[in-house]
Structures are given as structure tokens and as C-alpha cells.
Amino acid sequence: MTTFGLDTFGDVTHDAEGRPLTHAQTIRDVVEEGVLADEVGLDFFGIGEHHTPDMPLSAADVVLAAIAARTSRIRLGSAVTVLSSDDPVRVFQRFSTLNAVSDGRAEVILGRGSSVDSFPLFGYDLADYEDLFEEKTHLFAELLKGGPVTWQGKTRASLHEQDVVPFTEPFPTWIGVGGSPQSVVRAASYGFSLMLAIIGGHPGRFAPFSELYLHALEKFGRSPLPIGIHSPGHVAPTDEQAREEFWPHYLDVITRLGKTRGFATPTPESYAHEVGPHGALFVGSPETVAEKMARTMKTLKASRFDLKYGIGGLSHGSLMRTIELYGTEVVPRVRELLV
């Protein structure tokens, strides 16, 4: 089954005059956006955990629960949960609770964290990056099995025949992968789905990751599981409008992020490449975005696509329009193209 979702990092929205709104208003806007995503027929709405003044959605599960209360169909999840700096027991409890509140609509996408703000915040050392994720993923997989858990590790207190509640129906779990082959193999070994986070460069370069994942699933004796794609984008009635609206905010955000994360400052040329057929930005008219999505899904053998909409500085109204166009025009067109 092919499914389509939206992800947001909850960037602070701006008013029509370009002034930033409060964190509280931004969070209420995200709830409205999630409700609209349901109304336009989308399958999934995800919130990526961040801990900065520009991206204040640090407690995604609470926001997802609010959306759950106002919707009945759309699935709701993290995109991603930074498991490395969280407690797997609490992550399980929160999403298991969301699963109850939403009548079985919760999903979790686990990530090591490409934005690492949560490490100093919660007292973790970046040097333990891989070990934290490996160990915590293992515990999370044990928790998902249900029933009393016995577990021992270095990163949290050991558990012995411990009941971890609430027990709810099993919920889909994914691992978000930005380029680590070990994470691909890890997802397969635990029987988690694979979410490829493609935020720059040619999406086709991830094709070997899909092949590796499918092979690893088989090798570990797992049933087939979906491969998903998470990529940034913005939809407007025309290509020109979408590109012009997105560019100044993309330039601003990537330039600021680049200072701590090592991205080069975008240029008009690099932007043209990223929004073009060989780049990772899904910015354009519904037809342009749909064609690129269909092509990318085929190349990567993906059955799920989550468009990461919104970037700091866009208005709530502009985001609502992207959601509407994505749900009512882009996704139906992708479904046609994939037949």
C-alpha cells in the first residue's frame, strides 16, 4: 500500500508582515495544520523533535495528542524522536499512550539526531552518539514486544521482569536514516521500517540503501517492510511562485544552521540544482512536485513519502496552502503516476 504524509519541524511561523509569532501560537498553528492534513485525506502527520528557539516543538507527542482528539483517520507520529538523548521507556510510554488516545494511530520514527541540540540539554556526550543509539534502540525493540522486560545496559538503569505500561496495540516503528549504512542494517535487524531522510543532493544516491535494506530484511528472516522517504518541500500554484516563496527562508535557515552543522551557504545556483530534477527539494507546482515524487519513489522502491513542509519565516497561511495542494492535487497525481 502506498501512503503519503507530511512532516514538520515546527519552525516558528510568521505573520503576514513577516514578524515571528510566539511559540504558543506556532504550536497551535501546528495543531491546525495536522487537522487540515487529515481533512485533505493524507495518511500521516509527523512532528520532528527540536529544541531551539526557531523550532520549539520539543514535546511532539503532546501536540500529536491534541491533533488526535480532533481527527479520526490520519496516523500520527514523530519525525523523528531523538532516541539517543531520550529514555526509551518514556518514549514507549508516551507513544503507547498516544496510540490509546488516537485509537491505534500512533507511529514512531526513531533517529540518532542530525540536529544535536538535545545532547547537551539532557547531559549526553556526542562522543557516545553511536553507542547511545544502538543500546536504546535495542531496549525500545524489547519494549515493543510487550510483557515484562529484562534488559541491561550502560545508558540507563537495568530492568528486571519490569512491566512498562500502558499496554496498547503494537504501533509501526521506523528508523530515520540520513546516510549511515549501519542504521539501515540496524532497522532491518530489529524489523523496523526504513525512513530515508533525503535533505540534499541527488535522491537516487540512496538506491543502494534500499537494496541493502531489502537484502538485510531477507537475511534476518523478516517479513517485507515499507521504505519511506522524508524530504523538504513547498507547493504553490506555479513553479515560480513556490521557488520564490521558499528561497529567502531556505537561504536564511540553511545559512544559520550551517554555522553549527557545516552546511555551505546556499547560492541561487545550488538552489536551482536542489529544486531541479536531480536535487532533494520538492519545491514547485503540484505537477512538478508530483512527478519528482513518483520518480524518486520508484527509484528507491519506496511506498511512503513524507513531505517535510514549512521552513522558518513562512506564514501559517502559506503552510496551510501547501498542505491543501499536497493533499488534493499532488498526492492524487503521484498515485496516478505510480500505477
Add this chain to the structure above:
Amino acid sequence: MRIAVLGAGHVGPVLARLAVAAGCPVAIAGSGDPARIAMITEFLAPGAVPLSASDAVADADLVVLAIPWHRFGMLEPGMFTGKIVIDAMNHWPPAAAPLGTSEEVASRLVGARVVKTLNHIACQDMEPPDGRAVGLAGDDAAAVEAVSEFLRRIGFEPVPVGSLAAGRLLEPGSPLFGVAVARPEFEKFTKELA
């Protein structure tokens, strides 16, 4: 030119793949047992041979360090004596006032001929290389020339930026970091920094 790539994470398999495509014999090593990276190598760098780090380095003309910086201290320094070593690592997050990584690499891997390069270009911009400029820095002229030759063979345009100490120009925090452009634009940056 026999290549050993140390590191099977984001960057290592990409460089191994480019080197295989350029016709080089390539060995790749992760941490520990090579069997752990057999599947990754088969799919991400077919044609490369997974080996232990020491076996990979022993046979190599050129060694690429593509491991996380905090793992560098775990490498056995003795095996690099006489080898040309590409330091593609980064202090991450950028240290407050670091020596360049390559100066630290050179001081620990005594006898190795260290060249800093390939650290400043994101793996998403490595494939295809499209003749993009990559800066390189080193104190050993013959090693810099050998690495330049390797970079050309796999599809990049090498641009020397000076001694190993000048390798700091290629590190996080420098305007050159993350830059993926052709030589003329790259040289605009290097001239501004000179």
C-alpha cells in the same frame, strides 16, 4: 594505486565506490571484525574488499581516514609508518581553538605522510564528483602530488591550499567548509582567505 578506506559510515563507502569505479583495488575497514561490514560493502561499495584495519592498511599505497574524530585515538599508530594518509575527518562540533585535525593526526601517526582533504565536501556532493574542487593541505610535496592524482582519478579537481597547518582553512567554521563548487569559484574563496 591500492586504496584502504578506514570507515564504513556516511563517507567511507562513498569514497570506496568512487575508487572502485576509477579502477583502484580498494579495501574497506570498519571497527572490528570485517564480517560486520560485509553486507554494507556488498551493496554500497561492490568490488571493495572488507578487511581488518591493519590488513587493509598493510597493503595500501594510500589510506583514507573516514572515521569519526572521537574514534581516531583508537587506531594503532604504528601501522601507518611510511603510508600516505588522507585525513578526511572533522572536529565535530568544531572545537573552540583546535589544532587542525591533520596536525594532530600527523603528531600521533609518526612517520605517516598526512594530507588533509575530502573533509570539507559533504558526501551528498561527492557523487557524482563532477570535477568539483577539493582543497588539500600537506607538508610532504610527493604525498600531496600522489593524493592529487588520486583525487583526479576519482573525479575531483584538487586545489592545494598550503601546508598541513593551512588545513584548518578546510575545517568547520571556515568559509570553505561545505563548499562544493568548480575550481574558479573555489579559488575565489581561497584568495579571500589568503
